[in-house]
Amino acid sequence: MAPETLWAVIAAVAVATQATRLSFLAWGAHIELPRLLQRGLAYLPAAILAAIIAPQVFTGAGPASLPWPDPARLTAAVAAFAIALTTRSTLLTVLLGMGVFWGAQALLGH
Numbered sequence: 001m002a003p004e005t006l007w008a009v010i011a012a013v014a015v016a017t018q019a020t021r022l023s024f025l026a027w028g029a030h031i032e033l034p035r036l037l038q039r040g041l042a043y044l045p046a047a048i049l050a051a052i053i054a055p056q057v058f059t060g061a062g063p064a065s066l067p068w069p070d071p072a073r074l075t076a077a078v079a080a081f082a083i084a085l086t087t088r089s090t091l092l093t094v095l096l097g098m099g100v101f102w103g104a105q106a107l108l109g110h
Contacts, residue, residue, distance in 0.1 A: 053077065056073060057069060057070075057073045057074055057077045058074075070110075071104065071108060072101055072104035072105045072108055072110055073101065075100060075101075075104045076097050076098070076100045076101035076104060077097075079096065079097060079100040080093050080094075080096070080097030080100070083096050083097065
């Protein structure tokens with residue numbers, strides 16, 4: 001692919017991304033969503049986060065993925081879940097969860 005074509009594709013995707021975001025900002029305030037949909041959308045960030053994290057926790061990682069969960073990832077996920085339930089702090093959950101993950105990796109020799 002020629003560099004000009006690549007940059008044109010990148011620019012087109014950037015414009016399309018910003019246009020979709022702007023459409024919600026510009027017209028979203030004028031649209032009243034049903035209450036049931038508003039309640040459902042409140043759970044969307046957690047659902048997306050779970051969809052991103054769950055495959056990493058339960059299927060291993062890397063080219064030689066194991067068919068069972070990686071112990072370090074599973075330990076960190078359980079710890080992060082417990083931290084999130086007790087503290088309700090996103091920053092603390094991420095920081096302590098990563099600390100547990102790195103500690104578990106060091107202990108298991110990964």
